[in-house]
Amino acid sequence: xxxxxxxxxxxxxxxxxxxxxxxxxxxxxxxxxxxxxxxxxxxxxxxxxxxxxxxxxxxxxxxxxxxxxxxxxxxxxxxxxxxxxxxxxxxxxxxxxxxxxxxxxxxxxxxxxxxxxxxxxxxxxxxxxxxxxxxxxxxxxxxxxxxxxxxxxxxxxxxxxxxxxxxxxxxxxxxxxxxxxxxxxxxxxxxxxxxxxxxxxxxxxxxxxxxxxxxxxxxxxxxxxxxxxxxxxxxxxxxxxxxxxxxxxxxxxxxxxxxxxxxxxxxxxxxxxxxxxxxxxxxxxxxxxxxxxxxxxxxxxxxxxxxxxxxxxxxxxxxxxxxxxxxxxxxxxxxxxxxxxxxxxxxxxxxxxxxxxxxxxxxxxxxxxxxxxxxxxxxxxxxxxxxxxxxxxxxxxxxxxxxxxxxxxxxxxxxxxxxxxxxxxxxxxxxxxxxxxxxxxxxxxxxxxxxxxxxxxxxxxxxxxxxxxxxxxxxxxxxxxxxxxxxxxxxxxxxxxxxxxxxxxxxxxxxxxxxxxxxxxxxxxxx
Numbered sequence: 259x260x261x262x263x264x265x266x267x268x269x270x271x272x273x274x275x276x277x278x279x280x281x282x283x284x285x286x287x288x289x290x291x292x293x294x295x296x297x298x299x300x301x302x303x304x305x306x307x308x309x310x311x312x313x314x315x316x317x318x319x320x321x322x323x324x325x326x327x328x329x330x331x332x333x334x335x336x337x338x339x340x341x342x343x344x345x346x347x348x349x350x351x352x353x354x355x356x357x358x359x360x361x362x363x364x365x366x367x368x369x370x371x372x373x374x375x376x377x378x379x380x381x382x383x384x385x386x387x388x389x390x391x392x393x394x395x396x397x398x399x400x401x402x403x404x405x406x407x408x409x410x411x412x413x414x415x416x417x418x419x420x421x422x423x424x425x426x427x428x429x430x431x432x433x434x435x436x437x438x439x440x441x442x443x444x445x446x447x448x449x450x451x452x453x454x455x456x457x458x459x460x461x462x463x464x465x466x467x468x469x470x471x472x473x474x475x476x477x478x479x480x481x482x483x484x485x486x487x488x489x490x491x492x493x494x495x496x497x498x499x500x501x502x503x504x505x506x507x508x509x510x511x512x513x514x515x516x517x518x519x520x521x522x523x524x525x526x527x528x529x530x531x532x533x534x535x536x537x538x539x540x541x542x543x544x545x546x547x548x549x550x551x552x553x554x555x556x557x558x559x560x561x562x563x564x565x566x567x568x569x570x571x572x573x574x575x576x577x578x579x580x581x582x583x584x585x586x587x588x589x590x591x592x593x594x595x596x597x598x599x600x601x602x603x604x605x606x607x608x609x610x611x612x613x614x615x616x617x618x619x620x621x622x623x624x625x626x627x628x629x630x631x632x633x634x635x636x637x638x639x640x641x642x643x644x645x646x647x648x649x650x651x652x653x654x655x656x657x658x659x660x661x662x663x664x665x666x667x668x669x670x671x672x673x674x675x676x677x678x679x680x681x682x683x684x685x686x687x688x689x690x691x692x693x694x695x696x697x698x699x700x701x702x703x704x705x706x707x708x709x710x711x712x713x714x715x716x717x718x719x720x721x722x723x724x725x726x727x728x729x730x731x732x733x734x735x736x737x738x739x740x741x742x743x744x745x746x747x748x749x750x751x752x753x754x755x756x757x758x759x760x761x762x763x764x765x766x767x768x769x770x771x772x773x774x775x776x777x778x779x780x781x782x783x784x785x
Contacts, residue, residue, distance in 0.1 A: 284407065285325030285378070290318070292332040294340050294366075294398070301428050301458075302451060303465035308397040309336055309389075316424050316457050316488070317387070317400030324382045324407050330374040332366060338434065339365035341783075342374065343390035344402065346733045348704070352376040353630055354778050359391035361762070362630040364785035372783050382406045383507045384484040386424070393437040396427060399488040413570060414506045417482035421473060424486045425494050425525070426454040444598065444605040444612020453489060453525035460526040471527035482506070493697065493736070495554075498529060499547035508567055508730070512560060524551070561738065564710070571728035579706045579726050580680035580746045587673075587681065588715070589617050589761075590650045591698075591737055592688035594666035596621065613691070615760075616666040618647045622760045623670045627785045633764055634775065646671035646761055656714050657740045660690040671761065677768035679749040682708075684715050686742045698743075699734045705747035706731055712741040720744070 297310040311317035322328055334340045343357030355376040356362040366372045382404045389398035401422040406412065427450035429436065440447035452459040455471040475481055483503075487494050495512045497503075528546075552559040569577035596614040598605035607613045614621040625632070625641050632641040654661045675681065683705075685698060708724040724744060737743050749765045767774040 285323050285327065287327045287329060288322055290320060290328070290330045292317075292330060292342065293335060294333065295335045299397075301454075301466070301469060302430065302463060304430055306430070306432070309338065309340075309394055310397060311400065314400075315397055316426065317398060319400055319422060320387060320402045321405070322378050322403070323405045324378055324380070324410075327377045328374070331371060332374065333371040334366045334368055337368055338394060339367055339391055340394060340398075341365045341390045342387055342398070344374070344376065344385070344387050345699075346381075346385035347376060347402070348379060348381060349376055350379050351772070351775060353775055354782055357390045360624050360626070360628055360785075362628060364628050364631070364783045365391050366783045370783060372781055373779070375779065378404055384422070384486060386486045386488060388488060393433045393490065395488070396429065396433045396490055399424070399426065401484060401486055403484060412506075413575060415480065418476070418479035420482045420484060422456075422484045422486065423471075423527075424456055424488050425496075426457065426488045427490050427492065428452045428454055428459060442600055444596065444600070444607045444614075446606075446613070447491075450490070450492075453492070453494070453523060455525050455527045458527070462524055462526050472530055473527065474530050474532055476532050495551045497549035497551050499549040501529075505567070508732075512563070555739075560736075561710075564736075567707075567730040568728045569706075569731050577706065577728050577731060578748075579708075579729060580682075580748055581726060582680060583682040583746065584679045585675065585681050586648075587683045588649045588717075589683065589685045590619070590656055590688050591615075591617050591685055593691035594619065594621070594664045596666060596668065611665075614666045614668075617761045618650045619666050620646065620671055620761065621666045621668045622762075623668050625670050629670075629672070629762060629764075631778065631782075634778065642670040642672050642762070644672055644674050644764070646673045648673070656686050656688045657712075658689065660688075664690050672764050673761070674764045674766065675749040676766050677750065677773055679765070680746065681749055682744065682746050684717075684742055684744045685737045686715050687737050687740055689740060697734055697736050698745075700747065704731050704733050705735075705745040707735050708744040708746060710738055710741060710743040712738060715742040715744075 292311045293313075295310060295313055296307045297313045297315065298305050299308050299310075299315050308315060320328065320330070330342070332340065332342055339359070341357050341359040341363060344355070347356075349356045352375065353362050355374040357374070359365040363372075385402040385404065387400055387402055388395040401424060403420075403422065429448070429450050431448070436447050452463045452466070454460075458469040458471045459466040460470045461467045473481075485496060493512050526548075569575070571577040592615070594614050594616050595607055595611040598607075598610050598612055600612075604610065605612045627641055629642055632638050638644075652661075706729040708726065708729050709720065711720060711723070720742075721744075735743055735745065749763065
């Protein structure tokens, strides 16, 4: 896999309500316990102590069926504050369990615990959980496998076997030190030493041949690979030599652009066929076939792949695309500059400045208390303001020459939406520092990808290209490098954020009881 991504663009929706009532769930209650602990792990001939769940790397798999209730007790036994996010889970009326630190909860402090309590509603497929504070998710991550309700088949032929494959990254140095140094100097953090498959770098890296993921398969059988990208700042291409892959369910798009340095390396595993017992072939003499991958910045390949994705849009799996729009937003996303605040006076941005990610020229400032708590208890004063701009402060050639002033403003600004508001959002990449792809993630619910294109979005012509019939339903999508993407969603539920390129939505309560967020649980962590 060749990979890269400079920034993760995530939008936060604070779910204070839902449209659907959660009466008695039809599934069972599943209990898990996550002990956050340090564990020595050796990779690339170097041993270091990393943060893990239950001493496992990658972490344990969460398995549930649609309709099941999950109770996950997280006990923090390490020196760092911790929170866990359940990436892609809709969290209907369970926003307190979403996990992003200082957004829906304060982090779990050392020696403390918290029970994440949520129900899987209307979802099946492959998601993943990961830490959602600082860079702890470098090693704190694992799969979430959601099976259909009992007796309900997949909307595709039943595979012979299902195999989770989780991609990650490996740094030799302490990653908390790396990100803290980057935030202090305003430069890009050091790149990883290797990518991993299920925690193993594979044979293409030095001193790593023994740490190779191997999958044994039977000829003629169909296997479903549950691919998860848990890499921190990278998007990945994936291929199997001499095999065709059919995508039956998709979330993020593979793509790499931008001017910054990145880990241009490849992690690999081995697919090995079971040979009949009477076979005369010797496996150690079989040729090792190597797959071909697109180049890291293959815009055409990534775009063409993305255009093929559609919702099933049938009676069993309808595409409930909002046909009318209550609120329209136009967000520019990209990089700008902040003045140097490093105590030693030296920063790594242009002309001794600090690089800053911004949406509509606003770089998000993380609050010191959770936004959801501040809103729920009517204590927003001094925590956030409700003046996030619906459009950029001024118009310019977004994908052409940058304006003369590329300094950004900073603040904890949110957009307030009434319950059940249908939202259309166009996100426009900018070339202020350099055009690049920005993955957008809405935690807690999905959106529909109506269209995307290159250059500047044209509000008079481009809406004619919108697919309102069977667009892909996602929780993550890439804003194309030097281009735009248009989405629609129904503001009926709570969600999340990531790094400096983010903003927050506050969705107000609805009128009925099942459209209101319940009070927080008694063990909700305190800041």
